[in-house]
Amino acid sequence: MSVLKLGVPSKGRLQEKTMDWFADHEIKLSRTGSDREYSGAVSGVDGVELVMLSAGEIPKELKAGRIHLGVTGEDLIHEKLPLWEREVVNLQKLGFGHADLIIAVPKGWIDVDCIEDLDAVCAQFRTNHGYRLRIATKYHNLVRGFLRARGVADYQLVDSQGATEGVVKNLTAEAIADITSSGETLRANHLKILSDGLILQSQACVFGSFAADWSDDAKTAFGAIAAKTGWDVTKLKG
Known part of the structure; x- marks a missing residue:
């Protein structure tokens, strides 16, 4: 059997x-x-x-x-x-x-509200710093596909398998792509979700x-x- x-x-x-x-x-x-x-x-x-x-x-x-x-x-x-x-x-x-898989950036980036804004920041970041803007995530395939479809290319993904919301404060990345349910942890770490930054709604x-x-x-x-x-x-x- x-x-x-x-x-x-x-x-x-x-x-x-x-x-x-x-x-x-x-x-x-x-x-x-x-x-x-x-x-x-x-x-x-x-x-x-x-x-x-x-x-x-x-x-x-x-x-x-x-x-x-x-x-x-x-x-x-x-x-x-x-x-x-x-x-x-x-x-x-x-x-x-x-849980929602989202892209979030520092709350202090007052001129960055959407993916188009993030694309502009990525280009300027590389000019200013000599390396690509870092997005921390464990969802490499989903994030890469989402950004590719929206024409964003000048960034790099860095792996984060836990406590992703803290990497911006720790200066190991400039933005994150992670799952969230209530958004409380994002707010506690002074991050905001981009207005069109929802990658996937999951259950x-x-x-x-x-x-x-x-x-x-x-x-x-x-x-x-x-x-x-x-x-x-x-x-x-x-």
């Missing part, structure tokens, strides 16, 4: 909200070991194995076909799978984990893998889940 593998976030509020959502649809997800063990169980449907992974790992596991279904943010899917529509299908927006979703082995058993299990959740089974017809 080839079981259907469901990947969910291994910790935090995203895991809690995911478990609550499935419970509301009569599918119980639970850990089978300690909080440090990444094993789990599924009840309410047969033939499903729970796999606990970091949200950032789930896109590559879906792409490789090592899991059939996975819960993660749209931002991570779009960033890590540039051709995501060929590799996965969005089966369900879950209504939590909301947690259930994605299905086109590369997974959709055996008859896996399809049967998926059909049982779909019967409870209302998913369109034809989206993953193999």
